[in-house]
Amino acid sequence: MHSKDQICHEDYQRTADWLLSQTQHRPKVAIICGSGLGMLADALKCQDSFKYSDIPGFPQSTVKGHAGRLVFGELKGKTCVCMQGRFHMYEGHSLSKVTFPVRVFKLLGVDTLIVTNAAGSLADSYSCGDIMIIRDHINFPGLAGLNPLNGPNDDKFGTRFPPMSGVYDKSLRKMAFDICKSMGVSQYVQEGVYCMVGGPNFETVAEARLLHRLGVDAVGMSTAPEVLVASHCGMRVFGLSLITNKVVKSYEDNETVNHEAVLEVSKMRSETLQVLVTELISQMDINNNTA
Numbered sequence: 370m371h372s373k374d375q376i377c378h379e380d381y382q383r384t385a386d387w388l389l390s391q392t393q394h395r396p397k398v399a400i401i402c403g404s405g406l407g408m409l410a411d412a413l414k415c416q417d418s419f420k421y422s423d424i425p426g427f428p429q430s431t432v433k434g435h436a437g438r439l440v441f442g443e444l445k446g447k448t449c450v451c452m453q454g455r456f457h458m459y460e461g462h463s464l465s466k467v468t469f470p471v472r473v474f475k476l477l478g479v480d481t482l483i484v485t486n487a488a489g490s491l492a493d494s495y496s497c498g499d500i501m502i503i504r505d506h507i508n509f510p511g512l513a514g515l516n517p518l519n520g521p522n523d524d525k526f527g528t529r530f531p532p533m534s535g536v537y538d539k540s541l542r543k544m545a546f547d548i549c550k551s552m553g554v555s556q557y558v559q560e561g562v563y564c565m566v567g568g569p570n571f572e573t574v575a576e577a578r579l580l581h582r583l584g585v586d587a588v589g590m591s592t593a594p595e596v597l598v599a600s601h602c603g604m605r606v607f608g609l610s611l612i613t614n615k616v617v618k619s620y621e622d623n624e625t626v627n628h629e630a631v632l633e634v635s636k637m638r639s640e641t642l643q644v645l646v647t648e649l650i651s652q653m654d655i656n657n658n659t660a
């Protein structure tokens with residue numbers, strides 16, 4: 370890691386202190402909105418919002434469908450902070466920048482992170498518009514040594530060698546399933562394995578076939594770094610992928626995927642996702658960290 374990418378505890382603290390001085394909200398839950406999923410923040414009541422460009426130390430969003438705003442507010446009486454727009458490695462951000470907000474959230478008092486993303490499906494049984502509750506992930510950049518936890522370990526956040534089995538909280542996954550059942554949307558809800566690739570290109574057919582054979586259900590270019598950093602500092606994590614496209618696995622298939630199509634499908638499920646996330650937050654116990 371280059372020294373310009375090194376972020377020290379005081380950097381996170383400075384940003385957290387600035388935010389605490391600008392809002393009365395003291396969130397326990399943070400939500401990261403995936404591509405085209407920024408409307409999750411619209412449900413927040415009594416909003417205080419900040420453009421990323423106005424927040425000291427914050428990186429900037431450069432991807433269409435990621436507004437670049439941090440929104441604080443109440444969801445059914447629970448205080449949340451919501452990132453309308455995340456940072457990706459392919460934008461040129463270091464992984465410490467990509468995950469910078471997560472550690473700031475920890476310093477704000479957040480103990481639960483909800484991540485969402487747009488993803489392409491590999492699983493044959495999935496359709497466009499399905500919602501996948503993330504059971505686990507494969508972090509390709511991480512396996513290749515690109516990990517936000519690289520570098521000197523900050524013991525104030527967590528241990529040098531954090532375990533990652535069970536990183537997606539089981540009771541929150543069950544709670545989400547039950548909520549989907551009561552919403553009558555179970556027919557398009559799945560549970561599966563998300564795989565992060567570096568992007569920004571979509572997959573070749575050979576790469577898609579490889580991922581399929583590895584047991585990947587959905588692929589995207591985000592999420593794993595934020596989840597690692599959240600889990601490292603002791604946060605509970607829940608994740609949702611919205612299946613925006615089927616990844617092309619056949620040379621006979623002339624379909625191609627593009628970001629505009631991804632954003633279009635995100636819109637289609639925005640309301641369902643909003644209700645699901647709101648209900649989940651309203652049902653979760655956020656004081657003693659048990660669902």
Ligand SMILES: O=P(O)(O)O[C@H]1O[C@H](CO)[C@@H](O)[C@H]1O
Pocket residue numbers: 402403404405432455457485486487488568589590591592627628631
């Ligand atoms: O993961 P999110 O941010 O939802 O975005 C997904 O959508 C974009 C590609 O259309 C990529 O950035 C991919 O990671």
